[in-house]
Amino acid sequence: MATQNKTTETEVSVADFLANVDDEQKRADSFRLVGLMSEWSGFEAKMWGPTIIGFGKYTYQYASGHGGTAPMIGFSPRKPAFSLYVYSPTDKSRPLLDELGKYKISKACIYVKKLADVNIDVLKKMCLESIAYLHEHHECACREK
Structure with missing residues (x-):
């Protein structure tokens, strides 16, 4: 049986989430990333789960039956480092x-x-390469652009 994806799009405000980032430089970098990724993707920032900021979305399905929806690109301002979800091999x-x-x-x-x-x-x-890859291999919001 397929499991439910824990990281889903929420209605939480990205600005409110970023206002609570303790480190001043990380907060400033986060707001800059929101602007850049929004421009590059053509989508506004949305919260995914409690800590991921994502742009656009795509649907995936594995051979195991597990599937779900995820942001096309995104990031999370974690304490030790930013986690950037921007890479397709x-x-x-x-x-x-x-x-x-x-x-x-x-x-x-x-x-x-x-x-x-x-x-x-x-x-x-x-x-941009990751978005192009997702467009070619998955059902994604990028097809609407």
């Missing part, structure tokens, strides 16, 4: 990692301490 995205700047990566996201550590132009390319 494509032939165009992989080389961009070499140009991104100072980061760590896991299967699902890229971790950066502050925006000054990364090349914003490269981050934009990664976001």
